[in-house]
Amino acid sequence: MFAVGATVAAASDGDGGGSSASGTSSRAPGRYSPDAGFARDMAVHHQQAVEMSFIVRDRTGDEPVRSLAYDIANTQANQRGMLLGWLDMWGLPKVIADEPPMSWMAAPDGGDGGTGGDGEAGEAGGHHEHGTGAAKPGALMPGMATKEELAALGAAEGRDAEVLYLQLMTDHHKGGVAMARGCARQCATPAERALAQGMVEAQQSELTLMADMLKQRGAAPRG
Known part of the structure; x- marks a missing residue:
């Protein structure tokens, strides 16, 4: 489990004055800053x-896949928190x-930077060019699954569910790594x-693991 409270407290002193425990100004990041944009987008991801x-x-009784799924769910739920x-x-x-x-990835200067939460939407910086590739039709962000893919995963069983999960999560991790x-x-x-x-670092390690797990099942990551 992550020490959520301690880590959050370390990000800022939260009282609007002085210096934070992280060694930066205690002024909150701006509404359209990379800090805020990443937090919003990665929480959804x-x-x-x-x-x-x-x-x-x-959908499967395979213990290696179930163990990986548990680890990913536990880790990412805590990080999302x-x-x-x-x-907040x-x-x-x-x-x-x-x-x-x-x-937020389009603005090298961080959008509205540390100007607080009252910036205008136009300060976010237009279209993003960040090397992650475009999101596929029906997906909110690069790497994310579509509703149809989620439905297919929910309908699959056994090896088919394992392979589809590993392929979808491989795509998901690649998008997440680029954003991180x-x-x-x-x-x-x-x-x-x-x-x-x-x-x-963690998701790159899991990408290697998932490639091996797909190979064991006679499959491969999607192109």
């Missing part, structure tokens, strides 16, 4: 990984209707940058 992991645990906790602490919304997903690398480069909050870098 993680929620789908948790959903897929719970689905596959009910941290991200949402930061948004910064006094920022968890959802912004007019903010395109991952638009963006935060590791652009986010101003040290604790959040550290979390993002940890995501990169």
Whole structure:
């Protein structure tokens, strides 16, 4: 389990004055900053990984797949709690209707930076070009599954469910790694940058594991 409260507390002193425990200004990140954008987008991204992991645990008795699914669900649910906790602490919304997903990755200067939560939507910086590839039709962000793919996973059983889960989660992790690398480069909050870098390392390790598990089942990641 992650020490959510301690890590969130380390991100800012939360009282609007002085310096934070992270060694940066205690001023909250801006509404359209990389820090806030990453927290919002990765929370959504993680929620789908948790959903897929719970689905596959009910569709197969294979212990290696069930163990992987449990680890992913547990880890990403805890990380999601941290991200949402930061948004609460910064006094920022968890959802912004007019903010395109991952638009924070387009602004090398961090959008509205540390100007607080009252910036305008236009400061987010237009279309994003971040090297993650475009989201496929029906998917909110790169790597995310569509409703049809989630339905197919829920209808599959045994080896078919295992293979589809591993393929979907491989795509999901690739999108997540690209986004986490963006935060590791652009986010101003040290604790959040550290979390993002940890995501990169852990998910890359799981990508290697899932490639091996697919090979054992006579399958491969999708192109």
